Amino acid sequence: MTLGEAEMSLRPDVAVPDPESLLEQPGSVWRIALRRFFQRKVGIAGLILVCFMILVAIFAPLIAPYDPYQNFIGQEGAERWAPPCINAFGCEGPQHIFGLDGNVRDFFSRVVYAARVSLPLGFTTVLITIVIGTVIGAIAGYAGGWSDNVLMRIMDVVLGFPSLILAIAIVFVLGPGLRNTLLAIAIVTIPQYARVMRASVLSVKEVDYVWASRALGASPWKVLVTRVVPNALTPLVVLGTLGIATVILEAAALGFLGLGAVPPTPEWGSMLAAERDRIFTAPHLMIFPGLAIMITVLGFNLMGDGLRDALDPTLNK
Amino acid sequence: MKRMRWLALVAVIALVAAACAGTEGGDTTTTAGEEATTMAPEETTTSVATTEAPSELLVLDSGGCDYGGKIASIEATSPTEVVFTLCSTDPAFLAKLAFIPFAVQPSEHLEATGGSPLENPVGTGPFMLPEGGWARGTEIVYEANPDYWGEAPAFNTLVFRWREDSTARITELTSGNADYITNLAASDYATIEGDANLQLLVDENPNVFYLGFNNRFEPFNNEQVRQAVAMGIDRQRIIDTFYPEGSAVADFFTPCIIENACEGEPWYEFDPEGARALLAEAGYPDGFDTTIKLRDVFRVYLPEPTVVAEDIRAQLAENLGINATIEVMESGAFLEENATGEQQGLHLLGWGADYPHVTNFLDFHFGGVNVQFGDPFEDIVETLAEGSQTVDPAAAQPIYEEANNLIRQHVPMVPIAWGAAADAALGTVENALTPPVGAPQFATMNPGDDDLVFVQNAEPISLFCADETDGESLSACEQVLEGLYGYDLEGQPVPKLANECTPDEAGLVWTCSLREGVTFHDGSTFDANDVVASWSVGLDAANPLHVGNTGVFEYFAYLWGSLINAPAS
Numbered sequence: 001m002t003l004g005e006a007e008m009s010l011r012p013d014v015a016v017p018d019p020e021s022l023l024e025q026p027g028s029v030w031r032i033a034l035r036r037f038f039q040r041k042v043g044i045a046g047l048i049l050v051c052f053m054i055l056v057a058i059f060a061p062l063i064a065p066y067d068p069y070q071n072f073i074g075q076e077g078a079e080r081w082a083p084p085c086i087n088a089f090g091c092e093g094p095q096h097i098f099g100l101d102g103n104v105r106d107f108f109s110r111v112v113y114a115a116r117v118s119l120p121l122g123f124t125t126v127l128i129t130i131v132i133g134t135v136i137g138a139i140a141g142y143a144g145g146w147s148d149n150v151l152m153r154i155m156d157v158v159l160g161f162p163s164l165i166l167a168i169a170i171v172f173v174l175g176p177g178l179r180n181t182l183l184a185i186a187i188v189t190i191p192q193y194a195r196v197m198r199a200s201v202l203s204v205k206e207v208d209y210v211w212a213s214r215a216l217g218a219s220p221w222k223v224l225v226t227r228v229v230p231n232a233l234t235p236l237v238v239l240g241t242l243g244i245a246t247v248i249l250e251a252a253a254l255g256f257l258g259l260g261a262v263p264p265t266p267e268w269g270s271m272l273a274a275e276r277d278r279i280f281t282a283p284h285l286m287i288f289p290g291l292a293i294m295i296t297v298l299g300f301n302l303m304g305d306g307l308r309d310a311l312d313p314t315l316n317k
Numbered sequence: 318m319k320r321m322r323w324l325a326l327v328a329v330i331a332l333v334a335a336a337c338a339g340t341e342g343g344d345t346t347t348t349a350g351e352e353a354t355t356m357a358p359e360e361t362t363t364s365v366a367t368t369e370a371p372s373e374l375l376v377l378d379s380g381g382c383d384y385g386g387k388i389a390s391i392e393a394t395s396p397t398e399v400v401f402t403l404c405s406t407d408p409a410f411l412a413k414l415a416f417i418p419f420a421v422q423p424s425e426h427l428e429a430t431g432g433s434p435l436e437n438p439v440g441t442g443p444f445m446l447p448e449g450g451w452a453r454g455t456e457i458v459y460e461a462n463p464d465y466w467g468e469a470p471a472f473n474t475l476v477f478r479w480r481e482d483s484t485a486r487i488t489e490l491t492s493g494n495a496d497y498i499t500n501l502a503a504s505d506y507a508t509i510e511g512d513a514n515l516q517l518l519v520d521e522n523p524n525v526f527y528l529g530f531n532n533r534f535e536p537f538n539n540e541q542v543r544q545a546v547a548m549g550i551d552r553q554r555i556i557d558t559f560y561p562e563g564s565a566v567a568d569f570f571t572p573c574i575i576e577n578a579c580e581g582e583p584w585y586e587f588d589p590e591g592a593r594a595l596l597a598e599a600g601y602p603d604g605f606d607t608t609i610k611l612r613d614v615f616r617v618y619l620p621e622p623t624v625v626a627e628d629i630r631a632q633l634a635e636n637l638g639i640n641a642t643i644e645v646m647e648s649g650a651f652l653e654e655n656a657t658g659e660q661q662g663l664h665l666l667g668w669g670a671d672y673p674h675v676t677n678f679l680d681f682h683f684g685g686v687n688v689q690f691g692d693p694f695e696d697i698v699e700t701l702a703e704g705s706q707t708v709d710p711a712a713a714q715p716i717y718e719e720a721n722n723l724i725r726q727h728v729p730m731v732p733i734a735w736g737a738a739a740d741a742a743l744g745t746v747e748n749a750l751t752p753p754v755g756a757p758q759f760a761t762m763n764p765g766d767d768d769l770v771f772v773q774n775a776e777p778i779s780l781f782c783a784d785e786t787d788g789e790s791l792s793a794c795e796q797v798l799e800g801l802y803g804y805d806l807e808g809q810p811v812p813k814l815a816n817e818c819t820p821d822e823a824g825l826v827w828t829c830s831l832r833e834g835v836t837f838h839d840g841s842t843f844d845a846n847d848v849v850a851s852w853s854v855g856l857d858a859a860n861p862l863h864v865g866n867t868g869v870f871e872y873f874a875y876l877w878g879s880l881i882n883a884p885a886s
Contacts, residue, residue: 073628074554
């Protein structure tokens with residue numbers, strides 16, 4: 001009998017846990033979180049919206065009736081900024097359920113294909129941001145001292161600029177385009193992730209199992225990678241989920257300012273910008289990309305809220 | 318002893334500092350002094366400015382033509398005659414003379430205002446500005462000139478207001494607060510046409526939109542490739558789809574409302590099969606990759622830059638297999654790259670007339686100086702040089718026919734559209750018309766009551782248009798001021814304060830006989846000295862009254878080659 005077993009057996013009201021289940025403890029945290037997530041309708045609603053948009057992006061060629069670049073100039077009934085025409089609702093002209101844009105292209109096809117731009121942009125940017133933010137935050141939080149000071153002051157400098165203005169400046173220097181948009185947004189959002197990661201690492205590194213690893217002679221690098229980072233990542237997962245929505249909005253804002261996707265690439269923000277002068281004469285050209293942005297952002301926000309609730313130990317009840 | 322050492326040290330430092338300062342100051346003084354006292358007189362030989370001749374008639378003498386400008390002298394030879402002596406023949410002399418920055422004001426008024434009559438212009442025009450007529454930020458109220466030498470306006474009060482937004486201007490019109498508005502957005506044409514109480518006034522503004530190449534870079538150094546692109550773009554489709562009413566396919570580079578513009582063979586017909594064959598012959602049977610560069614800036618010649626670029630991209634892909642990437646550039650960077658001849662691929666640009674003459678279109682772009690299309694085409698340059706020495710339009714006609722044919726052959730660019738702009742007026746305004754050149758001529762209109770309210774984009778910067786370039790200021794000036802010539806309702810230069818200006822045989826000396834019995838709004842009599850004084854204030858940088866608003870006098874420098882006594886840049 002080990003010392004631990006002896007101590008526990010002295011208290012009859014406490015059941016002795018099965019050693020096998022103890023080994024499964026880390027996995028069970030996520031399983032519990034998952035169970036909690038699915039118990040909250042808000043999170044499920046977000047998940048459904050996000051899954052819906054992901055499916056739209058994946059199956060865009062099947063969903064969109066036309067090539068997003070095909071124009072219908074010269075075809076009968078095809079006019080610039082034509083309103084939606086749905087045959088089932090009595091419209092007798094060629095069917096374009098979201099209407100036609102200024103280049104006489106099917107707007108529904110373009111909105112659908114734009115999901116293939118905005119969603120990967122959001123995911124990729126957040127992934128890059130999480131990776132870099134994690135590294136910076138983990139080193140700063142765990143090492144402390146001058147490296148903490150230097151890294152965090154750099155982050156403070158970046159945080160000191162309004163994010164959109166800084167992103168505009170970066171895109172202005174690098175030139176418009178999706179890759180540069182991605183880079184710009186990633187650069188301006190890294191400090192948020194680095195700060196959250198640092199705070200998380202500062203609390204995790206003081207817990208007993210980290211001290212135990214150290215006491216057992218594990219190297220600082222091993223302690224950081226195997227003990228601290230995995231347990232400090234939870235807030236970043238929540239922040240990242242919410243961050244995807246922010247990235248999509250910022251990409252749309254840059255696109256609206258003419259600094260995002262290069263035409264004729266369909267992207268929701270650029271589509272809004274291209275037709276902003278038609279807000280009174282052809283409002284459908286503003287409504288549909290706006291709705292697509294809203295649904296996607298709402299989905300990620302609700303899902304992020306659900307994840308936060310699920311991963312927050314203070315909300316066990 | 319210690320104190321002495323310190324004093325010695327301080328003295329040494331002071332001496333060294335003084336020596337350094339002396340060297341720096343000496344350098345500056347030498348350079349500046351050389352430029353100011355020796356270089357300027359020697360290089361420009363323009364020591365003589367406005368001087369009073371024994372007969373008290375003024376003369377502006379540049380002292381020669383080495384200063385780089387086009388005007389050698391302007392001389393009042395009698396109270397009713399002014400003689401312009403040019404450094405080289407300028408067939409566009411009258412077209413430039415009619416531009417409002419070259420309007421005439423009384424010499425006494427220019428002196429009294431220190432060469433800066435920014436808010437109190439005194440002219441001879443059909444309207445005059447009473448004291449306090451310009452309420453900054455609100456409106457300008459003009460009164461009809463009862464002593465106008467021409468036909469007096471049919472109403473007494475002309476009001477200028479401004480609204481930046483096209484929709485706001487339309488609201489002013491539909492609500493009855495305005496009689497006439499300018500610069501309609503293309504999307505608002507339907508609103509005006511759909512209202513029986515309004516009239517749409519299409520303006521055949523002379524301009525051209527083109528797709529440019531640079532022959533310094535592959536594959537556009539190949540003439541067959543350029544010809545293939547010229548044949549492979551359906552320009553009619555672009556006009557029909559993206560341009561407002563009144564616009565037309567550009568069959569020539571210069572719009573046809575300008576004399577001698579449309580001589581020669583019209584542009585290539587749309588022929589995709591022929592274009593593909595030509596491209597294959599040039600060695601590009603499957604097309605190639607390139608870029609379409611543009612700036613996203615609204616102009617009458619290109620109202621929707623990105624949308625049109627997308628259609629050109631689609632047409633290039635569809636008709637020629639050319640895969641073009643659109644690159645929207647910042648306006649300044651785009652123009653700089655364009656002007657230095659470094660722009661690769663295709664570019665979308667256009668041109669609006671400074672003055673209605675064929676030289677303003679052809680000579681500027683293909684005359685050998687502009688490198689936006691790469692290396693100049695020598696045969697075009699030579700032909701245009703011959704045209705620029707031919708004052709008689711009839712004699713110039715075969716020259717411009719040849720020039721247009723050479724442009725068609727070499728295809729430095731593809732002319733696509735002559736864009737139209739439009740104004741709108743209440744249906745009750747009689748004779749409402751937007752001329753192709755210059756501002757609306759309100760004196761020829763009749764609003765049906767005693768006042769006419771005009772709403773434009775912005776407030777004028779000043780009403781001293783010798784030193785302004787913005788259209789809003791020029792429009793406001795045109796109601797008050799007049800030059801020796803002006804533009805008629807068809808955009809042609811016609812005499813105003815001159816009876817006529819006639820050239821000598823070589824086209825170097827223009828003698829202008831002046832209209833007699835004309836009085837300025839302040840009651841003074843118009844004479845030849847006022848002409849010389851007004852030109853001297855604008856053209857001679859050494860004139861003490863060369864003050865203006867910014868002091869740049871851009872149109873004097875640009876249209877007449879250079880300012881006399883221009884400061885070294």
